[in-house]
Amino acid sequence: MSFSFFKVSRPKTPQEVVKSIKESLMALDTKTVVEVKALEKALEEVEKNFVTMRTMLSGDGESEPNLDQVSQLVEEICKEDVLTLIIHQLPILGWEARKDLVHCWTILLKQKVDSNHCCVEYIEQHIELLDFLVVCYDNKEIALSTGLMLRECIKFPNLAKYILESASFVLFFKYVELPNFDVASDAFSTFKDLLTKHGNVVAEFLTAHYDEFFDQYETLLTSPNYVTRRQSIKLLSDFLLESPNAQIMKRYILEVRYLKVMMTLLTIFVANPNKPREVKIILGKNKGKLLELLHNLSPGKGSEDEQFEEEKEFIIGEIEKISLSGSF
C-alpha cells in the first residue's frame, strides 16, 4: 500500500486492462476454488479489474469515457476471448463483481467498432454462450444477473432468433414456473421479450413450430400458478395481435381446444366464490356482450364436447347471477 505512494500512477491502457481481467479470471481455476483464502483474493482481484473496466466504459462520474479507449477495449475483449471467460466464471463471482459486469455488459454489446457490433458478432460465433446464460436460470444466486445480460443479448434479432430455435428455448416453459417469484418473473420477462421484440423473427418461428409451441403454451395457460396464468394470457394476446403474426392468430382461433382453454380461464374467474369487486364490475359491465358471445358459441361437433357445453351453461348461469344478486 505504502509503495503506491511513490509510484506515479499511469492509467492503464485498454490492452493492459483486458490483460489483467483475463489473468484474474483465469486465476479462478479449480485449484484456487478449493482454497478459501486464495479464492477470496482472486475474487477481489477480479472485482478490482471490473471496476477499472467499468470506469473506462462509462466514466467515473466526473469525466466522460474516452471513446477511442472504449473502442480499443471492446476490440481487445473480443480478440482475447474474454467474453467466454467472463460467462463461464460468472457463477463463482461475487455480488459486486456481477453488478459491475452487468453494467458493462450493456455497454459492451451496444459498442460498435468500425460500424460492427463487435461483441454481438463474437457471441454469434460462440453461440453456445447464450445456452449457458439460459441455463443459469437454474442457479438462483446468479439468475437475476444473467437474466439481465440475456435480455441485453436478445435486443439483437439474430441472437433472439437463435434462442427461439435452440433446444434451450423449451426450458423457459419450466423457468417461468420456478417457485421463487423473483427468478420466475425474470424468466418470464425474458420469455416475453423473445416473443415480442422482433415481430418477423417471432412470426417465422411460430409458423415453423406452431404445434409444439402452442402445446407447450397451453401448459402455461392452465398452470396451477395464478401469476403464470395471468401473465401468459396477457402475453398471448400481446403477441397474437402483432401484425406479423396475423396468420398465426387466424390459425389459432380456428381451434376448438384453444377455445376450451380460454373458457376454462373464464370459468376460473367467474366461478370464484369470492370475486373481488373489480372483477364483478368488469363482468357486470360486459354481461350483455359476454352472454351474447356465449350463446352464439357452438363447437357443433363430436360427443367429447359435452363437457364444453356443460361448462358453457355453467358460465352463463354464473354470469347471469352476478347482475341478479346486484352484489356490487
Place this chain on the structure above:
Amino acid sequence: MGSGSRNYSANPNDYRLLEEVGYGASATVYHAIYIPYNEEVAVKSLDLDRCNSNFDDIRKEAQIMSLIDHRNVVKSYCSFVVDRKLWVIMPFMAQGSCLHLMKTAYPDGFEEDAIGSILKETLKALDYLHQHGHIHRDVKAGNILLDSNGEVKLSDFGVSASMFDTGDRQRSRNTFVGTPCWMAPEVLQPGTGYNFKADIWSFGITALELAHGHAPFSKYPPMKVLLMTIQNAPPGLDYDRDRKFSKSFKEMVAMCLVKDQTKRPSVDKLLKHSFFKQAKPPELSVKKLFADLPPLWTRVKALQLKDAAQLALKRMPSAEQEAISQSEYKRGVSAWNFD
C-alpha cells in the same frame, strides 16, 4: 454477503403464520415462524387481485428487495406465489414502525437522542440505496421499522424505482406515488424530474414527524397539503415547543427542507453533519423506547379495534376511500404500511 448464506424455502408449508402485524389496501403482514430454522420472520401477503400495479412493477420491486444487502434496509429472503397472493418473506422487526410506536406510546414524538439514532440509521440506509442507484420515494416514520434490540431498518419498496430505469414510474400510475405530506415540492409539480434529492426532503419531513408525533400539514386533506407544500415556506423546528431541541438538530432539518433541490445536501454530506456525529448507537437510545410496552400484535389489535368504525366505511367511492386510507394511515392502523 452475510445474509446470503441462509436459504429460505419457497414452500408455504414451511411457514407458520401467527399474528397479523400490519395491513394495507392490498397487503397484510404476519408475524410468522420459518419452521426449518425455528426463526421469526415477517410474511407480507400481497393480494394480486387487489393490486393495481402490473406484474412488471411487482417483479422489479421483488428483485430490488432480494438484491439488497445492508443492515439498515429490509430485504426479502424470498418470494413466491400462494394461490392468488404473493408471499414476500422478510426479517421480522418485532417493534413495528416508528409511526406505530408514536401512536401507541409517544403521541408527541420522541426525545432528541432517540430521533438522532433513528435518523442516522435511516440515513445509512438511504446512503446505500442511493449508491446503488435506487430512489426510495417513500421515506416516512411508517416505513422505519424497529427491532427489539434497537435495530433500525428502512422498509417498503412499494414505490421505489431504480434510477437506472428509463421508464418513469411516477407517471405510470394514476395517482401520486408516495404520501403527500412527505413529498418534495418538485415532486408535486408536473414536469420536473424526480431525483434522489426528493428523498432528502422526505427525510427532513420524517425528522419533524419524529419530533412532533405527526408530519407537518398532516391534519389537512391531500390536495391542501399539496398546495401548502408548494406555496408555503418550508416547515421547520421553529415553534415554542421546539425549544427543547438542539441547534444542530434544527440546522440539519433546515438543510433538508430547502425548496430548491439543488441546494439540498446529498446523503453523504448530511452524514457528516454534527447532529449525526454525536448520535448515540441505537441500542442505547432506541431500545429503551419500548421497554415497558406490550408485544406488537397486542398493540396492533388495540389500534385496530379503536378504528373498527373507520373500517366499516370500506365500501365507499374511491376518492373518499383514499381520504380515509390517508386518515387511517395517520392514525397508525397499519403498523407497517406496505402499499
